[in-house]
Amino acid sequence: MPVKDWLPAAALAAATDRKLKAGETLFRLGDKTAGLCEIIKGRVRLARVDRAGHETILHVAGPGDTIAEASLFSPAYHCDAIASTDAVVRTYPKQVVLDAFAREPKAAQAFAATLARQVMALRARVEQRNIRSARERIRHYLVLNAGADGRTVALRGTLKDLAAELGLTHEALYRALAALERTGDIERATGKIVLGSRKA
Amino acid sequence: MPVKDWLPAAALAAATDRKLKAGETLFRLGDKTAGLCEIIKGRVRLARVDRAGHETILHVAGPGDTIAEASLFSPAYHCDAIASTDAVVRTYPKQVVLDAFAREPKAAQAFAATLARQVMALRARVEQRNIRSARERIRHYLVLNAGADGRTVALRGTLKDLAAELGLTHEALYRALAALERTGDIERATGKIVLGSRKA
DNA sequence: CGGCGTTTTGAGAGAGCTCAACATCGGTGG
Protein backbone atom coordinates (compact mmCIF):
# COMPACT_ATOMS: atom_id res chain seq x y z
CA MET A 1 0.00 0.00 0.00
CA PRO A 2 1.40 3.43 -0.93
CA VAL A 3 2.55 5.59 1.95
CA LYS A 4 0.17 8.38 1.10
CA ASP A 5 -2.79 6.06 1.55
CA TRP A 6 -2.25 5.56 5.23
CA LEU A 7 0.15 8.15 6.58
CA PRO A 8 -1.65 11.27 7.94
CA ALA A 9 -1.22 14.49 6.00
CA ALA A 10 0.80 16.04 8.80
CA ALA A 11 3.36 13.28 8.55
CA LEU A 12 3.42 13.48 4.77
CA ALA A 13 4.17 17.18 4.99
CA ALA A 14 7.18 16.62 7.24
CA ALA A 15 9.05 14.67 4.61
CA THR A 16 12.26 15.74 2.93
CA ASP A 17 13.59 14.62 -0.43
CA ARG A 18 17.12 13.70 -1.35
CA LYS A 19 18.72 13.02 -4.70
CA LEU A 20 21.24 10.24 -5.08
CA LYS A 21 23.65 9.40 -7.88
CA ALA A 22 24.03 5.77 -8.90
CA GLY A 23 26.32 4.08 -6.41
CA GLU A 24 25.80 6.73 -3.74
CA THR A 25 24.99 5.66 -0.22
CA LEU A 26 21.69 6.57 1.47
CA PHE A 27 22.70 5.11 4.81
CA ARG A 28 25.09 2.53 6.18
CA LEU A 29 24.90 -0.21 8.75
CA GLY A 30 25.30 1.32 12.17
CA ASP A 31 24.18 4.83 11.17
CA LYS A 32 21.65 6.50 13.42
CA THR A 33 18.18 5.95 11.98
CA ALA A 34 16.43 8.96 10.48
CA GLY A 35 13.02 7.70 9.52
CA LEU A 36 10.91 5.88 7.00
CA CYS A 37 12.15 6.14 3.42
CA GLU A 38 10.06 6.05 0.28
CA ILE A 39 11.64 5.62 -3.13
CA ILE A 40 10.30 8.28 -5.48
CA LYS A 41 12.49 7.53 -8.47
CA GLY A 42 15.17 5.01 -9.33
CA ARG A 43 16.24 1.87 -7.51
CA VAL A 44 17.86 1.48 -4.10
CA ARG A 45 19.26 -1.79 -2.81
CA LEU A 46 19.56 -2.94 0.77
CA ALA A 47 22.66 -5.01 1.32
CA ARG A 48 25.22 -6.24 3.79
CA VAL A 49 28.87 -6.86 3.23
CA ASP A 50 30.38 -9.86 4.94
CA ARG A 51 33.94 -9.95 6.13
CA ALA A 52 35.02 -11.71 2.95
CA GLY A 53 33.98 -8.54 1.11
CA HIS A 54 30.96 -10.08 -0.59
CA GLU A 55 27.78 -8.05 -0.78
CA THR A 56 24.55 -9.83 0.05
CA ILE A 57 21.56 -8.09 -1.48
CA LEU A 58 18.62 -8.20 0.91
CA HIS A 59 16.12 -6.21 -1.10
CA VAL A 60 15.84 -4.00 -4.14
CA ALA A 61 13.30 -1.21 -3.80
CA GLY A 62 11.76 0.76 -6.67
CA PRO A 63 9.41 3.75 -6.96
CA GLY A 64 6.56 3.55 -4.43
CA ASP A 65 8.38 1.07 -2.21
CA THR A 66 9.41 1.93 1.31
CA ILE A 67 12.59 0.89 3.06
CA ALA A 68 13.93 1.18 6.59
CA GLU A 69 10.58 0.21 8.08
CA ALA A 70 12.22 -1.95 10.70
CA SER A 71 14.53 0.87 11.63
CA LEU A 72 11.65 2.89 13.10
CA PHE A 73 12.00 0.67 16.14
CA SER A 74 15.77 0.58 16.15
CA PRO A 75 18.36 3.25 16.98
CA ALA A 76 20.68 2.21 14.13
CA TYR A 77 20.35 0.78 10.64
CA HIS A 78 21.25 -2.86 10.35
CA CYS A 79 22.18 -2.88 6.67
CA ASP A 80 23.43 -0.56 3.93
CA ALA A 81 21.20 1.28 1.46
CA ILE A 82 22.87 2.14 -1.83
CA ALA A 83 21.39 3.69 -4.95
CA SER A 84 21.63 1.24 -7.86
CA THR A 85 20.60 3.98 -10.28
CA ASP A 86 20.21 7.72 -9.97
CA ALA A 87 17.39 8.03 -7.46
CA VAL A 88 15.20 10.32 -5.39
CA VAL A 89 14.32 9.23 -1.86
CA ARG A 90 11.75 10.80 0.46
CA THR A 91 12.30 10.48 4.19
CA TYR A 92 9.53 10.75 6.79
CA PRO A 93 11.08 11.57 10.17
CA LYS A 94 10.94 8.70 12.60
CA GLN A 95 9.19 10.50 15.43
CA VAL A 96 6.51 11.93 13.16
CA VAL A 97 5.67 8.48 11.88
CA LEU A 98 5.64 6.92 15.32
CA ASP A 99 3.35 9.71 16.54
CA ALA A 100 1.04 8.99 13.67
CA PHE A 101 0.83 5.37 14.74
CA ALA A 102 -0.15 6.38 18.26
CA ARG A 103 -2.99 8.60 17.01
CA GLU A 104 -4.14 6.65 13.97
CA PRO A 105 -4.72 2.95 14.55
CA LYS A 106 -5.34 2.56 10.86
CA ALA A 107 -1.89 3.88 10.07
CA ALA A 108 -0.27 1.49 12.52
CA GLN A 109 -2.23 -1.40 11.11
CA ALA A 110 -1.40 -0.52 7.51
CA PHE A 111 2.22 -0.30 8.51
CA ALA A 112 2.05 -3.69 10.21
CA ALA A 113 0.58 -5.10 7.01
CA THR A 114 3.50 -3.65 5.06
CA LEU A 115 5.93 -5.30 7.43
CA ALA A 116 4.03 -8.56 7.14
CA ARG A 117 4.49 -8.47 3.38
CA GLN A 118 8.18 -7.85 3.90
CA VAL A 119 8.38 -10.88 6.12
CA MET A 120 6.80 -12.98 3.40
CA ALA A 121 9.13 -11.58 0.75
CA LEU A 122 12.15 -12.24 2.93
CA ARG A 123 11.05 -15.80 3.55
CA ALA A 124 10.83 -16.28 -0.18
CA ARG A 125 14.36 -14.95 -0.44
CA VAL A 126 15.64 -17.29 2.25
CA GLU A 127 14.07 -20.14 0.33
CA GLN A 128 15.68 -18.89 -2.86
CA ARG A 129 19.11 -18.74 -1.28
CA ASN A 130 18.69 -22.23 0.02
CA ILE A 131 18.55 -23.52 -3.54
CA ARG A 132 22.09 -24.35 -4.56
CA SER A 133 21.49 -25.14 -8.21
CA ALA A 134 21.79 -22.02 -10.33
CA ARG A 135 19.19 -23.35 -12.73
CA GLU A 136 16.61 -23.97 -10.04
CA ARG A 137 17.35 -20.76 -8.20
CA ILE A 138 16.77 -18.80 -11.36
CA ARG A 139 13.58 -20.65 -12.09
CA HIS A 140 12.39 -19.98 -8.54
CA TYR A 141 13.06 -16.29 -9.07
CA LEU A 142 11.33 -16.20 -12.44
CA VAL A 143 8.18 -17.91 -11.18
CA LEU A 144 7.94 -15.56 -8.20
CA ASN A 145 8.51 -12.46 -10.30
CA ALA A 146 6.39 -13.28 -13.31
CA GLY A 147 4.04 -10.54 -14.44
CA ALA A 148 0.29 -10.64 -14.87
CA ASP A 149 0.42 -13.40 -17.49
CA GLY A 150 2.39 -15.62 -15.13
CA ARG A 151 5.11 -16.15 -17.74
CA THR A 152 6.81 -12.85 -18.45
CA VAL A 153 9.45 -11.40 -16.17
CA ALA A 154 10.55 -7.82 -16.78
CA LEU A 155 14.20 -7.30 -15.95
CA ARG A 156 15.16 -4.31 -13.89
CA GLY A 157 18.74 -3.37 -14.56
CA THR A 158 21.40 -5.52 -16.13
CA LEU A 159 21.86 -9.27 -15.98
CA LYS A 160 24.85 -8.60 -13.81
CA ASP A 161 22.55 -6.84 -11.35
CA LEU A 162 20.25 -9.83 -11.45
CA ALA A 163 23.16 -12.16 -10.73
CA ALA A 164 24.03 -10.11 -7.67
CA GLU A 165 20.42 -10.13 -6.48
CA LEU A 166 20.26 -13.89 -6.92
CA GLY A 167 23.53 -14.41 -5.12
CA LEU A 168 25.20 -16.02 -8.13
CA THR A 169 28.30 -15.03 -10.05
CA HIS A 170 27.42 -13.43 -13.35
CA GLU A 171 29.18 -16.25 -15.18
CA ALA A 172 26.99 -18.86 -13.51
CA LEU A 173 23.89 -16.81 -14.36
CA TYR A 174 24.85 -16.42 -18.02
CA ARG A 175 25.56 -20.10 -18.38
CA ALA A 176 22.40 -21.18 -16.63
CA LEU A 177 20.28 -18.80 -18.70
CA ALA A 178 21.88 -20.11 -21.89
CA ALA A 179 21.17 -23.67 -20.77
CA LEU A 180 17.56 -22.84 -19.90
CA GLU A 181 17.14 -21.28 -23.30
CA ARG A 182 18.66 -24.29 -25.05
CA THR A 183 16.27 -26.66 -23.30
CA GLY A 184 13.33 -24.44 -24.16
CA ASP A 185 12.45 -23.59 -20.56
CA ILE A 186 12.74 -19.87 -21.21
CA GLU A 187 12.88 -17.40 -24.04
CA ARG A 188 14.96 -14.29 -23.81
CA ALA A 189 14.35 -10.87 -25.25
CA THR A 190 15.89 -7.52 -24.44
CA GLY A 191 14.72 -6.49 -21.00
CA LYS A 192 12.62 -9.55 -20.32
CA ILE A 193 12.55 -13.31 -19.94
CA VAL A 194 9.53 -15.44 -20.84
CA LEU A 195 8.95 -18.75 -19.11
CA GLY A 196 8.14 -21.73 -21.31
CA SER A 197 4.95 -23.70 -20.89
CA ARG A 198 6.43 -26.83 -19.36
CA LYS A 199 5.42 -27.15 -15.75
CA ALA A 200 7.72 -30.03 -14.76
CA MET B 1 7.95 -8.52 23.84
CA PRO B 2 5.67 -11.20 25.32
CA VAL B 3 2.15 -11.31 23.96
CA LYS B 4 0.58 -10.73 27.36
CA ASP B 5 2.38 -7.41 27.67
CA TRP B 6 0.54 -5.78 24.81
CA LEU B 7 -2.50 -7.81 23.85
CA PRO B 8 -5.67 -6.66 25.70
CA ALA B 9 -7.11 -9.01 28.29
CA ALA B 10 -10.17 -9.66 26.13
CA ALA B 11 -7.99 -10.97 23.35
CA LEU B 12 -5.91 -13.03 25.74
CA ALA B 13 -9.06 -14.67 27.04
CA ALA B 14 -10.16 -15.74 23.57
CA ALA B 15 -7.15 -17.98 23.06
CA THR B 16 -7.23 -21.74 22.75
CA ASP B 17 -4.41 -24.17 23.43
CA ARG B 18 -3.37 -27.16 21.42
CA LYS B 19 -0.94 -29.96 22.19
CA LEU B 20 1.33 -31.29 19.47
CA LYS B 21 3.49 -34.40 19.33
CA ALA B 22 6.99 -34.08 17.88
CA GLY B 23 6.70 -34.08 14.10
CA GLU B 24 3.02 -33.15 14.14
CA THR B 25 1.82 -30.33 11.90
CA LEU B 26 0.32 -27.14 13.30
CA PHE B 27 -0.57 -25.76 9.90
CA ARG B 28 0.50 -26.17 6.30
CA LEU B 29 1.20 -23.82 3.44
CA GLY B 30 -2.12 -22.86 1.87
CA ASP B 31 -4.25 -23.59 4.95
CA LYS B 32 -6.77 -20.94 5.94
CA THR B 33 -5.22 -18.73 8.61
CA ALA B 34 -6.61 -19.07 12.13
CA GLY B 35 -4.77 -16.43 14.10
CA LEU B 36 -1.67 -15.47 15.99
CA CYS B 37 0.17 -18.39 17.58
CA GLU B 38 2.26 -18.31 20.73
CA ILE B 39 4.53 -21.19 21.68
CA ILE B 40 3.88 -22.17 25.28
CA LYS B 41 6.13 -25.21 25.41
CA GLY B 42 8.48 -27.00 23.06
CA ARG B 43 9.81 -25.92 19.68
CA VAL B 44 7.99 -25.34 16.42
CA ARG B 45 9.75 -24.78 13.12
CA LEU B 46 8.50 -22.82 10.15
CA ALA B 47 9.61 -24.35 6.89
CA ARG B 48 8.93 -24.73 3.23
CA VAL B 49 9.49 -27.76 1.05
CA ASP B 50 10.76 -27.12 -2.45
CA ARG B 51 9.87 -29.32 -5.34
CA ALA B 52 13.09 -31.28 -4.94
CA GLY B 53 11.73 -32.37 -1.56
CA HIS B 54 14.20 -30.37 0.50
CA GLU B 55 12.92 -28.57 3.56
CA THR B 56 14.09 -25.00 4.08
CA ILE B 57 13.82 -23.97 7.71
CA LEU B 58 12.69 -20.36 7.93
CA HIS B 59 12.47 -20.01 11.68
CA VAL B 60 12.53 -22.03 14.86
CA ALA B 61 10.27 -20.71 17.59
CA GLY B 62 10.52 -21.56 21.28
CA PRO B 63 8.46 -20.78 24.40
CA GLY B 64 7.30 -17.15 24.44
CA ASP B 65 7.83 -16.69 20.71
CA THR B 66 4.97 -15.97 18.37
CA ILE B 67 4.54 -17.30 14.87
CA ALA B 68 2.12 -16.64 12.04
CA GLU B 69 2.23 -12.88 12.63
CA ALA B 70 2.28 -12.16 8.93
CA SER B 71 -0.70 -14.42 8.41
CA LEU B 72 -2.98 -12.00 10.27
CA PHE B 73 -3.04 -10.02 7.06
CA SER B 74 -3.24 -12.98 4.74
CA PRO B 75 -6.04 -15.47 4.04
CA ALA B 76 -3.69 -18.45 3.88
CA TYR B 77 -0.42 -19.54 5.49
CA HIS B 78 2.60 -19.26 3.27
CA CYS B 79 4.74 -21.88 4.97
CA ASP B 80 4.44 -25.01 7.09
CA ALA B 81 4.60 -25.08 10.89
CA ILE B 82 5.76 -28.37 12.37
CA ALA B 83 6.48 -29.29 15.96
CA SER B 84 10.16 -30.21 16.36
CA THR B 85 9.49 -31.48 19.86
CA ASP B 86 6.33 -32.18 21.81
CA ALA B 87 4.78 -28.76 22.12
CA VAL B 88 1.87 -26.66 23.33
CA VAL B 89 0.69 -23.81 21.12
CA ARG B 90 -1.78 -21.07 22.03
CA THR B 91 -3.79 -19.47 19.25
CA TYR B 92 -5.34 -16.01 19.44
CA PRO B 93 -8.14 -15.79 16.86
CA LYS B 94 -7.27 -13.51 13.97
CA GLN B 95 -10.28 -11.22 14.22
CA VAL B 96 -9.89 -10.72 17.95
CA VAL B 97 -6.31 -9.62 17.47
CA LEU B 98 -7.10 -7.32 14.56
CA ASP B 99 -9.91 -5.75 16.61
CA ALA B 100 -7.45 -5.16 19.41
CA PHE B 101 -5.18 -3.29 17.00
CA ALA B 102 -8.03 -1.02 15.95
CA ARG B 103 -8.85 -0.12 19.54
CA GLU B 104 -5.39 -0.14 21.09
CA PRO B 105 -2.75 1.80 19.20
CA LYS B 106 -0.18 0.53 21.64
CA ALA B 107 -1.01 -3.05 20.74
CA ALA B 108 -0.68 -2.34 17.04
CA GLN B 109 2.62 -0.61 17.60
CA ALA B 110 3.99 -3.39 19.76
CA PHE B 111 2.97 -5.83 17.09
CA ALA B 112 4.67 -3.76 14.40
CA ALA B 113 7.82 -3.78 16.52
CA THR B 114 7.63 -7.56 16.73
CA LEU B 115 7.34 -7.77 12.97
CA ALA B 116 10.26 -5.39 12.60
CA ARG B 117 12.40 -7.71 14.69
CA GLN B 118 11.33 -10.59 12.49
CA VAL B 119 12.41 -8.66 9.44
CA MET B 120 15.83 -8.12 10.97
CA ALA B 121 16.13 -11.78 11.95
CA LEU B 122 15.16 -12.87 8.46
CA ARG B 123 17.70 -10.58 6.90
CA ALA B 124 20.34 -12.15 9.09
CA ARG B 125 19.17 -15.51 7.81
CA VAL B 126 19.35 -14.42 4.20
CA GLU B 127 22.87 -13.27 4.86
CA GLN B 128 23.66 -16.59 6.50
CA ARG B 129 22.34 -18.57 3.56
CA ASN B 130 24.41 -16.47 1.21
CA ILE B 131 27.58 -17.80 2.82
CA ARG B 132 28.60 -20.91 0.91
CA SER B 133 31.45 -22.03 3.11
CA ALA B 134 30.21 -24.33 5.86
CA ARG B 135 32.91 -23.08 8.18
CA GLU B 136 31.98 -19.42 7.74
CA ARG B 137 28.25 -20.08 7.83
CA ILE B 138 28.63 -21.83 11.15
CA ARG B 139 30.77 -19.05 12.52
CA HIS B 140 28.19 -16.50 11.38
CA TYR B 141 25.51 -18.46 13.23
CA LEU B 142 27.59 -18.83 16.38
CA VAL B 143 28.42 -15.13 16.60
CA LEU B 144 24.78 -14.13 16.11
CA ASN B 145 23.53 -16.63 18.65
CA ALA B 146 26.13 -16.21 21.34
CA GLY B 147 24.80 -15.76 24.86
CA ALA B 148 25.40 -12.94 27.30
CA ASP B 149 29.15 -13.51 27.40
CA GLY B 150 29.39 -13.21 23.63
CA ARG B 151 31.16 -16.55 23.35
CA THR B 152 28.85 -19.31 24.49
CA VAL B 153 26.13 -20.70 22.25
CA ALA B 154 23.56 -23.01 23.83
CA LEU B 155 22.39 -25.67 21.43
CA ARG B 156 18.70 -26.34 21.13
CA GLY B 157 18.11 -29.85 19.90
CA THR B 158 20.61 -32.10 18.20
CA LEU B 159 23.47 -31.20 15.90
CA LYS B 160 21.44 -32.70 13.12
CA ASP B 161 18.69 -30.19 13.87
CA LEU B 162 21.30 -27.44 13.76
CA ALA B 163 22.52 -28.67 10.39
CA ALA B 164 18.98 -28.45 9.05
CA GLU B 165 18.52 -24.96 10.44
CA LEU B 166 21.80 -23.88 8.86
CA GLY B 167 20.90 -25.42 5.53
CA LEU B 168 23.86 -27.79 5.57
CA THR B 169 24.03 -31.56 5.45
CA HIS B 170 24.78 -33.04 8.83
CA GLU B 171 28.00 -34.51 7.46
CA ALA B 172 29.24 -31.09 6.38
CA LEU B 173 28.34 -29.67 9.79
CA TYR B 174 30.15 -32.43 11.69
CA ARG B 175 33.24 -32.05 9.58
CA ALA B 176 33.30 -28.28 9.82
CA LEU B 177 32.80 -28.38 13.58
CA ALA B 178 35.63 -30.88 13.92
CA ALA B 179 37.86 -28.62 11.81
CA LEU B 180 36.93 -25.55 13.83
CA GLU B 181 37.76 -27.42 16.99
CA ARG B 182 41.10 -28.59 15.61
CA THR B 183 42.11 -25.05 14.73
CA GLY B 184 41.06 -23.82 18.16
CA ASP B 185 38.28 -21.56 16.89
CA ILE B 186 35.69 -23.28 19.05
CA GLU B 187 35.40 -25.61 21.98
CA ARG B 188 32.63 -28.12 22.23
CA ALA B 189 30.80 -29.44 25.24
CA THR B 190 27.53 -31.29 25.57
CA GLY B 191 24.72 -28.93 24.65
CA LYS B 192 26.91 -25.93 23.90
CA ILE B 193 29.69 -24.52 21.79
CA VAL B 194 32.15 -21.90 23.00
CA LEU B 195 33.80 -19.52 20.58
CA GLY B 196 37.53 -19.08 20.86
CA SER B 197 39.08 -15.70 21.49
CA ARG B 198 40.58 -15.13 18.05
CA LYS B 199 38.77 -12.33 16.27
CA ALA B 200 40.31 -12.75 12.82
C1' DC C 1 20.51 -56.72 25.81
C1' DG C 2 18.52 -55.06 21.42
C1' DG C 3 17.15 -51.38 18.43
C1' DC C 4 17.12 -46.88 16.72
C1' DG C 5 18.72 -42.35 15.96
C1' DT C 6 22.74 -39.46 16.39
C1' DT C 7 27.52 -38.68 15.61
C1' DT C 8 31.65 -39.65 12.80
C1' DT C 9 34.60 -40.75 9.10
C1' DG C 10 35.51 -42.22 4.04
C1' DA C 11 35.35 -41.82 -1.00
C1' DG C 12 33.54 -39.98 -5.24
C1' DA C 13 31.07 -36.75 -8.20
C1' DG C 14 28.89 -32.66 -9.45
C1' DA C 15 28.37 -27.73 -9.65
C1' DG C 16 29.52 -23.17 -8.75
C1' DC C 17 33.52 -20.09 -8.02
C1' DT C 18 37.80 -18.08 -9.68
C1' DC C 19 40.79 -16.49 -13.13
C1' DA C 20 41.16 -15.44 -17.92
C1' DA C 21 40.22 -14.12 -22.62
C1' DC C 22 37.17 -12.27 -25.90
C1' DA C 23 32.90 -10.28 -27.98
C1' DT C 24 29.39 -6.67 -27.79
C1' DC C 25 27.21 -2.43 -26.94
C1' DG C 26 26.87 2.68 -25.73
C1' DG C 27 28.68 6.77 -25.03
C1' DT C 28 32.43 10.30 -25.71
C1' DG C 29 35.47 13.07 -28.08
C1' DG C 30 38.32 14.07 -31.95
Added chain:
DNA sequence: CCACCGATGTTGAGCTCTCTCAAAACGCCG
Protein backbone atom coordinates in the same frame (compact mmCIF):
# COMPACT_ATOMS: atom_id res chain seq x y z
C1' DC D 1 31.59 9.88 -38.93
C1' DC D 2 34.77 7.16 -36.77
C1' DA D 3 38.07 5.65 -33.15
C1' DC D 4 38.41 4.85 -28.47
C1' DC D 5 37.00 3.18 -24.00
C1' DG D 6 34.57 1.25 -20.26
C1' DA D 7 31.04 -1.81 -18.82
C1' DT D 8 28.19 -5.61 -19.98
C1' DG D 9 27.69 -10.05 -21.94
C1' DT D 10 29.83 -14.70 -23.14
C1' DT D 11 32.64 -18.70 -23.17
C1' DG D 12 36.62 -21.69 -21.51
C1' DA D 13 39.34 -24.39 -18.02
C1' DG D 14 40.61 -25.80 -13.52
C1' DC D 15 39.81 -25.98 -8.47
C1' DT D 16 37.54 -26.33 -4.41
C1' DC D 17 33.94 -27.50 -1.59
C1' DT D 18 29.67 -29.35 -0.50
C1' DC D 19 26.43 -33.03 -1.48
C1' DT D 20 25.55 -37.83 -1.94
C1' DC D 21 26.02 -42.53 -0.90
C1' DA D 22 28.20 -45.78 2.49
C1' DA D 23 29.61 -47.71 6.62
C1' DA D 24 30.79 -47.84 11.27
C1' DA D 25 30.98 -46.15 16.36
C1' DC D 26 28.31 -44.20 19.98
C1' DG D 27 24.50 -43.18 23.12
C1' DC D 28 19.97 -43.57 24.87
C1' DC D 29 15.71 -45.91 26.01
C1' DG D 30 12.59 -49.63 26.28
